[in-house]
Amino acid sequence: MIYLDYVATTPLDEEIRSTYTKLLTTYFANSDSAYAPGYEVSRLIEQSRAHIAKLLHVSPDELIFTSCASESNNTAIKGTAFQYMNRGKHIITTAFEHSSVANTFKQLEEVFGFDVDYVSIDSNGHLDLKELESLIREDTILVSTMYVNNEVGTINPIHKIASIVHKKNPKTKYHVDMVQALGKLPITLDDIDLATFSAHKVFGLKGSGLLYKKRTASIIPLINGGQQENGLRGGTSNACVDIVLAKTMRKAIESQKNHYDYVKSLNDYLRVQLSAMDNVVINSPEDASPFILNISCPHYKPEVIVHDLETKGIYISTKSACSSKKVEISHTLAAMHLDPLIGTSALRLSFSHLTTKEELDTFLDALKDTLNRIKKQR
Numbered sequence: 001m002i003y004l005d006y007v008a009t010t011p012l013d014e015e016i017r018s019t020y021t022k023l024l025t026t027y028f029a030n031s032d033s034a035y036a037p038g039y040e041v042s043r044l045i046e047q048s049r050a051h052i053a054k055l056l057h058v059s060p061d062e063l064i065f066t067s068c069a070s071e072s073n074n075t076a077i078k079g080t081a082f083q084y085m086n087r088g089k090h091i092i093t094t095a096f097e098h099s100s101v102a103n104t105f106k107q108l109e110e111v112f113g114f115d116v117d118y119v120s121i122d123s124n125g126h127l128d129l130k131e132l133e134s135l136i137r138e139d140t141i142l143v144s145t146m147y148v149n150n151e152v153g154t155i156n157p158i159h160k161i162a163s164i165v166h167k168k169n170p171k172t173k174y175h176v177d178m179v180q181a182l183g184k185l186p187i188t189l190d191d192i193d194l195a196t197f198s199a200h201k202v203f204g205l206k207g208s209g210l211l212y213k214k215r216t217a218s219i220i221p222l223i224n225g226g227q228q229e230n231g232l233r234g235g236t237s238n239a240c241v242d243i244v245l246a247k248t249m250r251k252a253i254e255s256q257k258n259h260y261d262y263v264k265s266l267n268d269y270l271r272v273q274l275s276a277m278d279n280v281v282i283n284s285p286e287d288a289s290p291f292i293l294n295i296s297c298p299h300y301k302p303e304v305i306v307h308d309l310e311t312k313g314i315y316i317s318t319k320s321a322c323s324s325k326k327v328e329i330s331h332t333l334a335a336m337h338l339d340p341l342i343g344t345s346a347l348r349l350s351f352s353h354l355t356t357k358e359e360l361d362t363f364l365d366a367l368k369d370t371l372n373r374i375k376k377q378r
C-alpha cells in the first residue's frame, strides 16, 4: 500500500500504541475517585499536562484535553463568543477554514445572531491582511484563522496576524487551528490566545485533542459537568488517551525540523516531476507546507482517478476527508477563485517522514498510466 493521505490521518506510532495498551490494563480508575488508584491516574494526567506545557512553553493550567480538534475548535470559538458576547457580537474568520471552524461560525451567525466577516484569500491562498485589519472593530471579540490550510498547505503568517489583531483591538481574542502545523512547523504561542491540536494527525490516537487557552482568555464551557479540566470540559477524563498525548506531542515536536527537511526534499522532487506532465496543474503555492501538494488534472473526474489509483494500492484524496462526501468544488479552491475546471478536478497528496522517493515514483507511473487509460470529461 502507498499511502499519500497523511493530512486525513496517520498510522499509529508503534511506541505510542504499546505505551497506550500498557496504560489501559493498569490505569482504569476514575481520575476523580478519592482513593489511591484514582489519585495515581490523576497524577499521571497532570504529569502529561505539565510535560506538554513544557514542550509548548506555556503553563499546565492553560491546557485542556479534548476528544479531537473539532471539539477544540468548537470550544475555543463558541466558548469565546458566549463569554464575550456582552461586549460585542462581531467575529471574524477566513474563507478557507476546516469545516469544524467554518460550520461553527455559520452556527453562531445563523442560530445565535453573531455578525460574521470572512477575510478573503488570493489565488495563491494568501490572506488579505489589509482587509483583515480593516474588518476589526470595537465590538470584534474573536478572530480565528488556521496556521496551515489542510487542502493546499498555505501557511498563514499567524504572528503577523496576532500583531494586527491585538494592535487594532487589544480586547479581541485570536484563535489558531494548528492541526496541520504540529510536528511540521515551529509552534510559538506567546501572542496567540487559543490554539487547537489533534493527536491523530501526528501518529497519535484518534479521539485525542488539545486546546491551549491563555490565562487571560476566558471561555464558557460547552460541556458542563464535573471539575474535570478546571471545570471547562465535563466528563470522566479519557485518562490513558490524555496521558499518552505527552509522548505523541514530544515525538512530533522533537522530530519537526528533520521531518520538515526530509519531506521538503520529497515535495521538491514531486513538483519537478509533475510539472513535466502535460495534464497536471499544481495548485499549492511554492511557499506552502511541503507536507501537502494539491494538484489538478483538468478534464478528468478526480473521483475516477482516486478510485483507479486505489486499484493499484495507492491512496490519495480529492479534498478534506471531512467534506469528501460533498460533490461540489472545495470551499478552499473556490475561495482561491481558481478556474472551475481546475477547482473541480483537484487531488490532494500529503506526505510524512514515512513516505519514500520510491513510493512517489510508483505513484507518478501509476498516475501517468491512469491518465492515459481513463476518459477525459468535456
Ligand SMILES: Cc1ncc(COP(=O)(O)O)c(C=O)c1O
Residues within 6 Å of the ligand: 007, 008, 067, 068, 069, 070, 071, 098, 100, 146, 148, 149, 150, 177, 179, 180, 198, 199, 200, 209, 320, 321, 322
Ligand atoms: C486544519 C484541521 N482542523 C481540524 C481538523 C479536525 O481534526 P479532528 O479529526 O481531530 O477533529 C482537521 C482534520 O482534518 C484539520 O485538518
